[in-house]
Amino acid sequence: MLVVKKFGGSSVANKERIFNVAKRCAEDYRNGNDVVVVLSAMGKTTDGLIAQAKEINPNPPKREMDMLLVTGEQMSVAYMAMAMASMGIPAVSLNAFQVAMHTSSAYTNARLKRIDTERIRNELDARKIVIVTGFQGVNRYDDFTTLGRGGSDTTAVALAAALHADSCEIYTDVEGVYTADPRIVPNARKMSEVTYDEMLEFASLGAKVLHNRSVEMAKKYGVQLVVRSSLNYAEGTVVKEETKMEKMIVSGVASDLNTARVSVIGVKDEPGIAFKLFHYLAAKNINIDIILQSVGRDGTKDISFTVPRTDLQETLEIIKEHKDVFTANSYESDEHVAKVSIIGAGMSSNPGVAAKMFEALYGADINIKMISTSEIRITVLIDENDVNRAMRAIHDKFDLGDD
């Protein structure tokens, strides 16, 4: 078996945790497996480097930022190799140059393009544990790049794909993927399996177990992921293409508070208005989510949509600036809203799921402001104060919990 194991920054934040990781990898190694370990920078190392850089230059060149940040993971992998050596386990650390991990040229947000596997294969053949820096790559100019958010997960999945690994294990501080956030829904159940598509929906709704980018890559290359805890030996959640036949129609419930509703009111009912509006927002990298357009009346209509709450101010400034282009009479916004979604691969072929969700909300006396659906997801926008009650009501209605 060839296993790729990825541990995040908190899993290697200090000596004790480094040895905890080393021990888990040693177990796999001693059982005869080939082990590749992907590590992030220790604890708050990256934040510290960024803070120091900003002190020197509030707007540092991205190339130099990447040159700086990659030192964080390099320290992690060196320390890990030292820890393993002290346990008598042969190990070797490799950075992005040594692997090599080829990426696009975009500093601070590069895309992995190709991984040379020869060095890793040679080290594995010599029966060493190979410890690779996550999050980083090398571009065609022989410069370091970093992969942006979720980078280390992506490194692990890409390595698993390139090495045709039998398993790619992503270690976190939770035991897996749950039917709902256990802090909100006490009887939430850990799922044993979830499909790539379901995982993508969960991740986009703020369940921060895996970054979408790594799930997309896993799906593309058919890499089976296991999400599990670095603190115990509980079986995690397997993320794969298809799950068991006895699969639930709805897998889980997720919420997202990073959302705000914007309404542009009284725009002319003529072609091109919506295009212009969303074109200006896209140019500023603002993600539009749910869109609702009222039926035209008296030659005008209203367009409502949601944006990440963190982008609301910028969104309003853009609308203010281009109000005339949008032919809008006025605009308004509401940031005291939240999204609640049900997710499930079985949903598309099962009518009545939406009705059941709405019934649960009606039963809890919760008002729905907007609705959006996809093949495997139904999302409603509600008042943010109703979120926890809504999640519990829906979770109960679909009978997702333990017992």
Added chain:
Amino acid sequence: MLVVKKFGGSSVANKERIFNVAKRCAEDYRNGNDVVVVLSAMGKTTDGLIAQAKEINPNPPKREMDMLLVTGEQMSVAYMAMAMASMGIPAVSLNAFQVAMHTSSAYTNARLKRIDTERIRNELDARKIVIVTGFQGVNRYDDFTTLGRGGSDTTAVALAAALHADSCEIYTDVEGVYTADPRIVPNARKMSEVTYDEMLEFASLGAKVLHNRSVEMAKKYGVQLVVRSSLNYAEGTVVKEETKMEKMIVSGVASDLNTARVSVIGVKDEPGIAFKLFHYLAAKNINIDIILQSVGRDGTKDISFTVPRTDLQETLEIIKEHKDVFTANSYESDEHVAKVSIIGAGMSSNPGVAAKMFEALYGADINIKMISTSEIRITVLIDENDVNRAMRAIHDKFDLGDD
């Protein structure tokens, strides 16, 4: 002009000092020069990394130690490039992989073998300041190595040689090389020039301005060095092959407290004894310095020599263990001694220099325990309590000071 400028760890220890270095480099750059900057790790960074490594593994694999330590210089060069960018100076940082700096395989103590200059030349042609990590290299296994003590100076000299630089400036916290340590001899004078050979003698006697290794490389490749202060614009000391005609016979006086005298007493007066003794010490990498052998009498003789004080205990243990092989009756040691030397390229062709030195010591009522000479150096071993008086007496005798 192509200038290589090297700054040590204390010169880049914080934001203010980083900007101080950036400004000095910017001046050269704006005057139309091509500028290559070699940096060490910031302040105590390397010590911190070593301490953390030893906590994880008291005896860490050397390969992993180098993988860890090279992150220190990489941070320095990235921060420096950011500082220059904030001043509007185009700059690019490069680590040992990117240059590339090829070394022997010996981790923690590698030798530089070859430097690829293409990348640096291209960046200089694009009118960028090139900031290179000192102290580090890459070996034939594509692994990081470090160059050991004096590594960053060596990097700077090697780059100057490979790039055929017009000047190689080594910045320190002193203004140059002095005729004696100004803390001991108040009227010591900064020398404007000194030869490679003189510099080598000064360095080996504890004047820690330049490491011998970098001076040897400078001599080998004819790289003219300038030792100067990073804190002011005083002209430094030029280190080169030959100095001016009006050169002093004696350039300076140096002392070294890291020495101890060992005597092996009553060894058989037959061939091979001295060989065996120094063979055992050499096998443990103990440097023998002054050697004095008494004339044989009654079929036995005494052998005295000096070793670094830090190696005294090990030396005595070796002698104790092999006492029979050395046919010694007994042995003794004295660690309250010190070396005082006069150094000067003009010495070899000027008889009477030694006599003048001994006269100075006699005048100060200082007893000489051992004597050693080379082409350009005369060293005496004296009581350590007499060192400062001896230095002042000699410095005066040869009229080396200001006024």
